[in-house]
Amino acid sequence: MVGDIKHIHSYYSPNDLYNRIIEGLGKLGKDLSGVTLDDLQPVDEFHIRGDKATRELIKLAGFTPDMHILDVGCGIGGSTRRLAHETGCRVTGIDLSDAYIDTARRLTQLLKMQERVTFHATSALALPFADNSFDGVWSLQMNMNVEDKLAWLRETHRVLKPGGRAVLYEVCGNKNTPLHFPVPWAQDSSMSFLVPPAAFRELITAAGFEIAVWNDRTELARKAFADVQKPAGKPDLPVLGVYMLVGDDIQAKAYNLHRNLEEERVSLVETVALKS
Numbered sequence: 001m002v003g004d005i006k007h008i009h010s011y012y013s014p015n016d017l018y019n020r021i022i023e024g025l026g027k028l029g030k031d032l033s034g035v036t037l038d039d040l041q042p043v044d045e046f047h048i049r050g051d052k053a054t055r056e057l058i059k060l061a062g063f064t065p066d067m068h069i070l071d072v073g074c075g076i077g078g079s080t081r082r083l084a085h086e087t088g089c090r091v092t093g094i095d096l097s098d099a100y101i102d103t104a105r106r107l108t109q110l111l112k113m114q115e116r117v118t119f120h121a122t123s124a125l126a127l128p129f130a131d132n133s134f135d136g137v138w139s140l141q142m143n144m145n146v147e148d149k150l151a152w153l154r155e156t157h158r159v160l161k162p163g164g165r166a167v168l169y170e171v172c173g174n175k176n177t178p179l180h181f182p183v184p185w186a187q188d189s190s191m192s193f194l195v196p197p198a199a200f201r202e203l204i205t206a207a208g209f210e211i212a213v214w215n216d217r218t219e220l221a222r223k224a225f226a227d228v229q230k231p232a233g234k235p236d237l238p239v240l241g242v243y244m245l246v247g248d249d250i251q252a253k254a255y256n257l258h259r260n261l262e263e264e265r266v267s268l269v270e271t272v273a274l275k276s
């Protein structure tokens with residue numbers, strides 16, 4: 001692995017994740033032979049507005065059952081599986097984190113979706129796929145950890161077939177800096193590389209894409225985090241939650257995201273970018 005992203009890899013490397021999720025499902029009284037996508041949703045959709053956003057993005061993407069889609073930075077594969085389930089597409093997920101990919105594979109097997117949904121542990125900056133391999137690309141909230149955004153976007157463009165589209169749902173910077181840390185994607189500033197929306201747009205175009213859709217989703221994000229309170233005392237964590245992915249300080253991270261949204265330090269965009 002490239003030396004200077006080791007700390008990002010270790011941030012996304014929880015111990016024994018799959019077994020902790022299985023234990024959580026047991027505590028919630030779920031029968032393992034009948035686990036559903038909805039049962040996993042509190043822990044496996046690690047992006048702002050969770051499954052609600054995933055379903056909106058699926059509509060926006062317009063992917064069809066004959067397509068093979070690449071999910072870049074797929075986490076433990078919640079939206080990867082949802083995308084395959086709702087569209088009938090074949091989806092390949094990649095993520096930097098071996099622990100997430102191991103969990104993604106095992107959860108996919110548990111849901112008996114392994115025929116159509118597969119995973120690889122690799123970096124988004126060096127995809128192990130030939131040029132023009134995928135009909136579409138799907139990437140939800142992973143650019144924040146990527147310093148060389150142009151390299152990531154060029155790599156995304158390279159593996160996409162001509163005529164294909166990339167659906168990106170990404171946190172960007174905003175008018176004010178710096179961020180309050182920690183946030184859900186970073187313990188401190190050494191792991192977070194946000195650019196303002198206008199600069200992000202320029203990078204997408206510089207990588208060779210044409211922007212077909214550009215929606216600012218900051219207001220929806222702000223509303224989703226409007227009621228998050230400053231944590232006090234011992235953390236009050238649910239049985240299943242994204243704290244399992246990035247640590248028990250998730251409430252402080254959510255609170256800082258709330259402040260960063262309110263103080264115009266971060267923004268949220270969704271975009272569809274085309275390869276001609």
Ligand SMILES: C[S@@+](CC[C@H](N)C(=O)[O-])C[C@H]1O[C@@H](n2cnc3c(N)ncnc32)[C@H](O)[C@@H]1O
Binds near residue numbers: 095
């Ligand atoms: C906030 S999570 C989002 C995960 C997933 N897209 C979802 O919505 O549930 C960010 C993900 O990006 C991954 N990531 C960060 N940098 C990456 C890189 N250079 N290559 C591949 N994945 C990366 C992390 O391991 C993590 O799983």
